[in-house]
Amino acid sequence: MAVFVIAEPCVAVKDAACVEVCPVDCIYEGADKYYINPDECIECGACEPECPVDAIFDADSVPAEWAQFTGIERAFFSDKEATEAQVKAIMDSLDPTNRPNDRRRSDVHH
Ligand code: SF4
Numbered sequence: 550m551a552v553f554v555i556a557e558p559c560v561a562v563k564d565a566a567c568v569e570v571c572p573v574d575c576i577y578e579g580a581d582k583y584y585i586n587p588d589e590c591i592e593c594g595a596c597e598p599e600c601p602v603d604a605i606f607d608a609d610s611v612p613a614e615w616a617q618f619t620g621i622e623r624a625f626f627s628d629k630e631a632t633e634a635q636v637k638a639i640m641d642s643l644d645p646t647n648r649p650n651d652r653r654r655s656d657v658h659h
Pocket residue numbers: 555558559560562563564565566567568582583599600601602603604605
């Protein structure tokens with residue numbers, strides 16, 4: 550296992566279910582998503598099944614389309630401002646009808 554990473558589905562959802570279960574409190578809130586501190590994560594995996602939108606992955610298993618989030622996660626802890634601007638740009642580029650929070654809503658209703 551490797552450290553865990555929060556990918557795009559968390560953006561704008563921010564359910565925080567993962568935060569509750571992390572034994573070392575290494576999941577931090579950002580403006581548009583949560584971030585796992587890779588230097589503090591003990592790779593226990595407790596957070597992964599808790600995420601209602603399946604945003605959390607072992608760093609070795611991040612889907613290719615979200616590969617950039619592994620670097621984003623680490624970057625947040627050294628340059629928060631630039632990283633949040635990058636995430637905001639990613640969010641703005643998403644199709645508004647296919648934003649993660651809308652995906653969750655449709656999951657709930659169907
Ligand atoms: S549980 Fe999932 S959506 Fe919620 S904050 Fe954690 S990673 Fe984001």
